Amino acid sequence: MKKAFVLAALAMTASAFTAHADTVRFGIDGNYPPFAKQGADGKLQGFDVDIAYALCAAMKASCEIVPQDWDGLIPALNANKFDAILSSMSITDERKKAVDFTNKYYNTPSRMIAKAGTKVDQAAFKGKKIGALRASTQEKFAKDFWGKSGATIVSYGKAPEGFLDLKSGRIDGMFVDSVVGDADFLKTAQGKGFAFVGPEYSDSKYFGYGAGIAVKKGNKQLTERLNQAIAQIRKDGSYKKVQDKYFSFNVYGN
Amino acid sequence: MIDLNLIIERFPAFLGGTDGAPILSTSDGLQLTLELLGLSLAFGLLLAVPMALMRVSRNKWVARPVWLYTYVFRGTPLLVQLFIIYYGLSQFDWVRDSWAWEYLREAYVCAILAFTLNTAAYTTEILAGQIRNTHYGEIEAAKAMGMGKWLMMRRIVIPSALRRALPAYSNEVVMMMQSTSIAGLVTLADLTGVARRVFSDTYMPFEPFLTVAGIYLVMTFALVWLFKKAEQRWLAYLAPRKH
Numbered sequence: 001m002k003k004a005f006v007l008a009a010l011a012m013t014a015s016a017f018t019a020h021a022d023t024v025r026f027g028i029d030g031n032y033p034p035f036a037k038q039g040a041d042g043k044l045q046g047f048d049v050d051i052a053y054a055l056c057a058a059m060k061a062s063c064e065i066v067p068q069d070w071d072g073l074i075p076a077l078n079a080n081k082f083d084a085i086l087s088s089m090s091i092t093d094e095r096k097k098a099v100d101f102t103n104k105y106y107n108t109p110s111r112m113i114a115k116a117g118t119k120v121d122q123a124a125f126k127g128k129k130i131g132a133l134r135a136s137t138q139e140k141f142a143k144d145f146w147g148k149s150g151a152t153i154v155s156y157g158k159a160p161e162g163f164l165d166l167k168s169g170r171i172d173g174m175f176v177d178s179v180v181g182d183a184d185f186l187k188t189a190q191g192k193g194f195a196f197v198g199p200e201y202s203d204s205k206y207f208g209y210g211a212g213i214a215v216k217k218g219n220k221q222l223t224e225r226l227n228q229a230i231a232q233i234r235k236d237g238s239y240k241k242v243q244d245k246y247f248s249f250n251v252y253g254n
Numbered sequence: 255m256i257d258l259n260l261i262i263e264r265f266p267a268f269l270g271g272t273d274g275a276p277i278l279s280t281s282d283g284l285q286l287t288l289e290l291l292g293l294s295l296a297f298g299l300l301l302a303v304p305m306a307l308m309r310v311s312r313n314k315w316v317a318r319p320v321w322l323y324t325y326v327f328r329g330t331p332l333l334v335q336l337f338i339i340y341y342g343l344s345q346f347d348w349v350r351d352s353w354a355w356e357y358l359r360e361a362y363v364c365a366i367l368a369f370t371l372n373t374a375a376y377t378t379e380i381l382a383g384q385i386r387n388t389h390y391g392e393i394e395a396a397k398a399m400g401m402g403k404w405l406m407m408r409r410i411v412i413p414s415a416l417r418r419a420l421p422a423y424s425n426e427v428v429m430m431m432q433s434t435s436i437a438g439l440v441t442l443a444d445l446t447g448v449a450r451r452v453f454s455d456t457y458m459p460f461e462p463f464l465t466v467a468g469i470y471l472v473m474t475f476a477l478v479w480l481f482k483k484a485e486q487r488w489l490a491y492l493a494p495r496k497h
Contacts, residue, residue, distance in 0.1 A: 135454035153440050155451070165441075168344035170359045 024061045024222075025082035026213075027051045029070040030043035034183060034246050035088045038067075047251075050242040052103060057238070058229040074098055077216055084222065085214040094209055099214040104227045107210025107253030109200030112136045112189075113166065113181045114173040120198025125151035128172040137209050141206040142175045159184055165196070174196075177248060202253050210253055260461045264452050268445060268469060278451065284469065289435045290362075290444060294369035295427060301374040302410065304383035320378065327375035336368040340405035340440045361440045373430050380422045384415035409493055416497050417488045424481035428474055435470075 006136050028048050030038045036046040044065050056063035056110045066082040073085050077099065091101045091108045112130075114211070125146045131137035134155040142153050154171050156162040163185045178196065185191040201207070213230075232250070233239040243251055271281040274293075287495050309320045327335065343349045343358055357363045420476040438447030445466050452462035486493075 134451065155440065155443075157439075157450075163307075164344075166343060168359070169350060169355075170344070170361070 003198045005219035010128055013142055022061055023064055024059065024084065025064040025066055026084050026086040027066045027073055027082040028085075029073060029078055029087045030067050031070065032045075035094070047106075047242060048086050048088055050245065051233075054227040054233045054242055055086075055226065056141045058232040058236075059225060063160075074214070077214060079215075081217075083215065084226065084239070088211045089214055090208050091212040093211060095214070100215070100219060100223055101214055101215055103230055104210030104212050104253070105230055106251045107202055107207075108177055108179045108251050109202040109253055110141065110175060110207060111178045111181060111196045111200055112173045112175050112198050113163075113185060113194055114197045115191060116197070117193040117195045118176070119171070119176055120173075122146065122149050125149070125172065127151070129154050129170070131156055131165060131174040132173040133159060133162070133176065135242045137207050138175045138177065141201060141203065144206075145201075155157070163190060179247070179251070182247065196249075200250075256460055256464070257458065260375060260456065260458060261465050262362070264456075264462065265465060268448050268465060269454065278443055278448060283445055286437070286442060286447075287431075287444040290365055290369060290437055290442075291427075291431050293366050294412070294434075295430060297366070297370040298377055300372035301370070302377035302381055305374065305378040306385055306415075307407065307412075309378055310338050310381040310385050324375040324378050328379070329490045332368065332372050332394045332433050335372060336365065336436060339368045340364040361437075361442050365434075365440060365442060367373070369430065369434065373426060376426050377423065380419050380426065381415055382493055383401055383422075384410055386420045387418065414442050420481060420489055424478065424485075427481070430476055431473060431477065432470065460473050 019188070028036050028044055028234045030036045030046075031043045032046075032048075034046055036048045041046040044067055049065060050063060053063050056198075064082075066076075068076050068081070070087070073087060073089070074095075076082065079084055084104075088106075089095065114120070118124070122145060123209070124151055129152045130142050130146055132142050132152045134157055139153060139155060142151075147153050154165070156165075159174075159176060159180055162171070164172050165250075166185075167190060174185075175246060178200070181196065186194060202210075204235070214228050215226070223234050239252070267278060268283045270278075270283045270285050291422060305306050305323070307325070308316045311317045338359065339358075347410060350360065358367075392410055392414060394408070396410045402407065434444055435446035437444045439449055447463040449466040451458055455461075
């Protein structure tokens with residue numbers, strides 16, 4: 001038994017040293033469907049996982065997926081448990097102090113959900129009510145954009161509460177992240193007769209820069225390699241294949 | 255540990271003195287809490303007086319429905335009643351197609367409706383108890399003066415019961431004031447709603463909730479003081495002799 005442990009420990013150390021050569025290890029939090037969740041076989045699956053494999057294919061490296069809970073991701077990265085975090089982590093100035101980020105690999109826009117066919121421009125919601133999550137980026141944007149032209153913003157603690165009120169007609173639109181709106185409402189039986197209306201909103205002043213891959217501070221070589229891989233899978237269509245498996249709209253943003 | 259600056263900086267938001275950012279208006283916070291409390295207590299009391307008379311009626315077809323009403327509304331949590339009115343009713347198409355929807359679609363109206371029905375149930379029982387407790391001497395005196403049933407009710411029984419209900423009713427008012435804090439769960443920004451907003455903006459739980467607890471305490475003291483004054487005025491004849 002003891003020998004096996006020592007061997008395993010040796011093997012792990014060895015893989016840590018050789019990681020940059022041919023294996024890239026991605027840390028992913030498996031509690032964020034549809035981006036990552038634990039499958040029936042115990043392995044992680046989802047958009048983030050498929051993107052990881054697509055990137056490895058582009059980099060001609062082999063992939064290792066390391067499950068790690070969200071709040072331990074950055075500490076584990078710094079402890080060399082994996083080489084990069086590919087876990088829907090939004091690029092923020094706060095996090096940039098702790099890790100380096102690649103370019104975004106997706107940036108889901110925020111969108112208005114309303115009765116199908118509703119007209120959406122800045123003046124269209126004058127005197128009407130728009131729901132948003134309390135203290136969310138969407139709420140701040142809605143306040144500045146539609147609020148200035150006479151709309152009332154109604155704040156909710158949870159998205160489903162807002163969708164209930166949208167369905168019953170208490171509010172005229174619900175302004176949310178498009179993934180949340182798609183998965184929690186539009187794709188359910190509740191969402192019948194409703195649709196995304198109007199354009200996609202992704203003003204980085206409000207919504208940040210999208211989700212990027214985090215690497216250890218100063219690891220320029222890997223950052224550059226991943227950036228090239230992202231550009232390549234965007235070009236060769238393997239990104240779109242993964243996207244279409246999970247979403248019915250463009251998640252990369254503009 | 256506790257950020258006093260945050261408390262001072264955010265305090266005006268609770269009293270409606272906000273600059274409009276992020277989402278609050280000047281009628282939010284204290285004013286909304288007082289409106290919810292005042293309107294539901296006023297409507298509740300108006301409902302409770304006739305229902306208390308029905309409740310003590312000897313005719314069971316009159317008394318039983320009121321008994322059932324107070325039993326149901328005192329036997330279920332106020333939060334459940336609010337959710338049934340706010341989320342439950344909106345599920346029915348015939349409610350949404352009726353004239354009432356224009357009012358029921360407003361969270362404000364739903365909250366006042368739920369609070370009114372709830373406080374009316376408690377107040378009915380408080381008043382009914384005091385009507386039953388009316389001293390037989392008062393009734394006999396009224397009859398001796400030749401008063402009919404309704405005149406006696408109007409001039410003797412109801413005023414007397416209202417006076418004696420004051421101490422129990424003051425408890426109900428304080429409880430009701432604290433109950434208005436659930437209005438925030440149906441999108442309203444009452445005092446507690448403002449505290450939750452500050453909490454989600456700053457991720458600091460202690461400061462906003464301590465602030466709001468302080469405001470509720472001050473309001474409770476004010477209400478207790480007011481009722482004490484009222485009792486001194488209208489219940490003086492029941493006070494123990496001082497000399």
